[in-house]
Amino acid sequence: MKGALLVAGTTSDAGKSVVVAGICRMLARRGVRVAPFKAQNMSNNSVVTLDGGEIGRAQALQARACGLEPSVRFNPVLLKPGSDRRSQLVVRGRAVGTVGAADYIRHRRELRAVVAAELAALRAEFDVVICEGAGSPAEINLRATDLANMGLARAARLPVLLVGDIDRGGVLAHLFGTLAILEPEDQRLISGFVINKFRGARELLRPGLDRLTELTGRPTVGVLPYAEDLWIDAEDSLGTLADAPVGRPSPPVGTEWLTVAAVRLPRISNSTDVEALACEPGVAVRWVSDPSRLAGADLVVVPGSKATVSDLRWLRRTGIADALRARAAAGGPILGICGGYQMLGTRIIDHVESDVGEVEGLGLFDLTIEFAESKVLRRSAGCAEGITVHGYEIHHGRVVHRGDPAWLTVEGEPEGSARGAVWGTHLHGLLESDQLRRSWLRTVAVAAGRTGFVVAEDISVDAVRSAQLDLLADLVEDHLDIAELERLLSTGAPTDLPTLATDAVPAGGPATRQDMGVI
The missing domain is CATH 3.40.50.300 (P-loop containing nucleotide triphosphate hydrolases)
Known part of the structure; x- marks a missing residue:
């Protein structure tokens, strides 16, 4: 052929x-x-x-x-x-x-x-x-x-x-x-x-x-x-509708669910980062776009953005910014990824993406980000809590000041931030590192008071992705x-x-x- x-x-x-x-x-x-x-x-x-x-x-x-x-x-x-x-x-x-x-x-x-x-x-x-x-x-x-x-x-x-x-x-x-x-x-x-x-x-x-x-x-x-089981690795933001679930939640291993509210930013990028969470039994992930949806969630994820400053303004305009601050003050778990991580800091200096100069962040981290003309593009390996992790970086923003402990070590350098139950990282795909995801979800469950939530020990995001590709091939074989x-x-x-x-x-x-x- x-x-x-x-x-x-x-x-x-x-x-x-x-x-x-x-x-x-x-x-x-x-x-x-x-x-x-x-x-x-x-x-x-x-x-x-x-x-x-x-x-x-x-x-x-x-x-x-x-x-x-x-x-x-x-x-x-x-x-x-x-x-x-x-x-x-x-x-x-x-x-x-x-x-x-x-x-x-x-x-x-x-x-x-x-x-x-x-x-x-x-x-x-x-x-x-x-x-x-x-x-x-x-x-x-x-x-x-x-x-x-x-x-x-x-x-x-x-x-x-x-x-x-x-x-x-x-x-x-x-x-x-x-x-x-x-x-x-x-x-x-x-x-x-x-x-x-x-x-x-x-x-x-x-x-x-x-x-x-x-x-x-x-x-x-x-x-x-x-085929309802086909959902991982969405092509673009068309699949990230506000108030829509991510994936097909399977029943919990323990007695309680862990609920995740993923903020559906207007210029969301790499929305697929939350899909690794949705692979876990008992983890229900849902896209949200208003502050009322954050209140009952055990974890809130602020994902990446192609327009960080613009989406930060949107967080303020919708009231989600105030809800995030209140949540952090009460010890509620929050994860920021790439642009979402940058928004959780104290200052963003941007003469590249938005060209607005200096703007105030949400202040959940002691963190200053400055945008550079050149983009960081790299596949990265590192560790967290002694666990090997993998991911990739795509961003213009650089950390020029970090006052909180780094969450990870990547390529021998500190990466991300951790303060109480708030975490942030520039690494996309980090949650596909199965061992880290399991360990971190246990910490999230404790912080959220979900003592009945039990992390499954056998979920591999890589295996889920391979199974979906094989399902696609089977559909083609049988119906084309x-x-x-x-x-x-x-x-x-x-x-x-x-x-x-x-x-x-x-x-x-x-x-x-x-x-x-x-x-």
């Missing part, structure tokens, strides 16, 4: 990432040398790679599905939104500036060359490359600058599978409409449809699938069932037309695919079935 294809989606969060991960894992289990590729990603959930850059977390998971270490090659362009209009531009793992829509247009030629070179190199090295689109190819207002959807497919002559999420409703219309709105040359590469998160009787869906094939000339290559997938990889998009005549719609009037017919 030799080839490449693109998995696109009718919407953001349609299931592109998990379908790519599932295909990659399925092929890798069959001995195929396979690699993932996402030309351009927009996400604040990122990881540090072995080659010293950062990529979207979903591409790191997909690399793992392939049996590979994460590399900047798998996600050469990353946009990290810091506001509604500006994003940090990361190229080949390194931040090169901040861009808006107009700036990005100016970069497109250079970025297109970067994307083309990386994809060509991967295709030369691996048997198969499974590419993931970004957002939706139906965003025709962005077609001229598109690097990740039909722009990539056209440039590399990739067959495209279009994924729709049936949970959102109207999936058949989404699939048909996405195809219909594309220009003919783009349409000719859409080779089949995949429906994601299906629940119910397949025979009830069959008439709709048959009609979709009649209208478009394309098969539905697979109908993947809804593997023969059709192999044919698309080997021969590309069929040459006889019809296009839909969108230019035949009468001006000022609705399209009839004839107007939108297959030509």
Whole structure:
């Protein structure tokens, strides 16, 4: 088997990432040398790679599905939104500036060359490359600058599978409409449809699938069932809805639950840090966005942020800042991670991210943070309480004063802060260190007065993640037309695919079935 294809989606969060991960894992289990590729990603959930850059977390998971270490090659362009209009531009793992829509247009030629070179190199090295689109190819207002959807497919002559999420409703219309709105040359590469998160009787869906094939000339290559156990390593903040649970809490080992309130910051980054807590039996993690939700929680987590000063203002405006101060004064456990850690300090000096100069923090730590132009990007190993820990750092803020004891030692240097039942660290992924997580949760439970909470001794976050990848591969094996997938990889998009005549719609009037017919 030799080839490449693109998995696109009718919407953001349609299931592109998990379908790519599932295909990659399925092929890798069959001995195929396979690699993932996402030309351009927009996400604040990122990881540090072995080659010293950062990529979207979903591409790191997909690399793992392939049996590979994460590399900047798998996600050469990353946009990290810091506001509604500006994003940090990361190229080949390194931040090169901040861009808006107009700036990005100016970069497109250079970025297109970067994307083309990386994809060509991967295709030369691996048997198969499974590419993931970004957002939706139906965003025709962005077609001229598109690097990740039909722009990539056209440039590399990739067959495209279009994924729709049936949970959102109207999936058949989404699939048909996405195809219909594309220009003919783009349409000719859409080779089949995949429906994601299906629940119910397949025979009830069959008439709709048959009609979709009649209208478009394309098969539905697979109908993947809804699997509630798939939740770890979310692609972006779309899954971090306020008042929503994280994962699927399993019953406690002891007699009491431990409840965790994770603050859903407006510009949250690396929201996946709390997923390790949600893997533990008896630990119920929930995203919160108002102070009333903090009151009954045993632990509050303030996660990372791509706009630390702006999110700090939001904490004050919502009343969460006052609730955190009151909680700390009463001895209630709090954990701050990266940007959340910085907010818990005394001062933040920022002439880089927000350019507002000096601002007052929440004062839960004697800590001064100063932002630098260069970003700290490193995978780190260290220890806490004699326990080996691992994690990674992605931040502009540096500790220039720490008056409290360090919580950890990383690469031989003090890291983080600890004061009473308040802890802070710059390390993402720290809680995936199983032994530390267990030890720390025991301390949290004592501080919260949960004497009936018992930490499980056999939970491995790494094993949970591997099991989810295998579940994805099983779903692909069982519910995707593997023969059709192999044919698309080997021969590309069929040459006889019809296009839909969108230019035949009468001006000022609705399209009839004839107007939108297959030509």
